[in-house]
Amino acid sequence: MNEVEKFKYADGRMPIETLYNIYGDFVKAGWTSKIIFDSQDRVPPAVSFQSPMEGDAVWIISGVHGEEPAGPMAIARGVNDIIKLGKKFPMVVIPVCFPWGYATDWRYMNSKRWVPDIDLLSVEDTNYFLFDDNGKLRADPSGSTKEGYLLSKHIVDLHGTHPPLVSLNFHEDNFSRGGYVYAYGEAENKREIASKILYAMAKNKMPVIANGKTRFNQKIVNGIIGSVFDSSIDELIVSDECCFDGKEVEKPYADMAFVIETPSKNASLIKRVSTHLVVIKNIDNFFEFENPQAL
Numbered sequence: 001m002n003e004v005e006k007f008k009y010a011d012g013r014m015p016i017e018t019l020y021n022i023y024g025d026f027v028k029a030g031w032t033s034k035i036i037f038d039s040q041d042r043v044p045p046a047v048s049f050q051s052p053m054e055g056d057a058v059w060i061i062s063g064v065h066g067e068e069p070a071g072p073m074a075i076a077r078g079v080n081d082i083i084k085l086g087k088k089f090p091m092v093v094i095p096v097c098f099p100w101g102y103a104t105d106w107r108y109m110n111s112k113r114w115v116p117d118i119d120l121l122s123v124e125d126t127n128y129f130l131f132d133d134n135g136k137l138r139a140d141p142s143g144s145t146k147e148g149y150l151l152s153k154h155i156v157d158l159h160g161t162h163p164p165l166v167s168l169n170f171h172e173d174n175f176s177r178g179g180y181v182y183a184y185g186e187a188e189n190k191r192e193i194a195s196k197i198l199y200a201m202a203k204n205k206m207p208v209i210a211n212g213k214t215r216f217n218q219k220i221v222n223g224i225i226g227s228v229f230d231s232s233i234d235e236l237i238v239s240d241e242c243c244f245d246g247k248e249v250e251k252p253y254a255d256m257a258f259v260i261e262t263p264s265k266n267a268s269l270i271k272r273v274s275t276h277l278v279v280i281k282n283i284d285n286f287f288e289f290e291n292p293q294a295l
């Protein structure tokens, strides 16, 4: 029996085939779909969708960690809302960065859950492609997984037609009692926007953490964690340079990137999906894109 058959979507999450059928609506609406990498055990590949409109884009990302189903499900429920947003401004959607993990409830490629003190392999490890303060790569690129390389490279390649203006990455946290938001990037108003996101979450009756610490010992202040150097794809998106195959790349970058976290032990899956969906539906209210000067 493979891991997918063993898991059988026992926590009530939608089967991945159902999600992908719904995501097919992007293509029906004229969006482009690209394969990022293949999965195993008959699980569909990781894919991205790009709106027909090109230019500075809003990015929606989810499913980086396999045991966090709310984001991929919210994107399915909100597919028509996202298609509508894509008529107002260019967009990129990567709904399930780690499809095999979603289908099996595995957080990482080599571990079902987070555990301290072991080398955990994530599809979003960007330390092989980002520089440290001394201008050196943070890790030897030969250590990257194939999936990690292909996801990071794909993101940077998409910067050509749909450079990121802002990105929202939907995660969950099974250690936390409440939701919180990471705010990456150099935009002066990023905390103000993160507060609007938190307010929308709280208004949807999702518990939100005011102050505390994450499992990684990151400080949460007023529900927000500022820029962290965690070698995530969010950090890649706000970085102006990276390196692939020994070649340095100067790239467009977002001024701000947000990671939205909902507490998976302290709220039902239905509630977490509806909270992510509220955030998605309010994207143009948070950023006032009708008036780009407001950025």
Ligand SMILES: [Zn+2]
Residues within 6 Å of the ligand: 064, 065, 068, 171, 172, 173
């Ligand atoms: Zn996560």
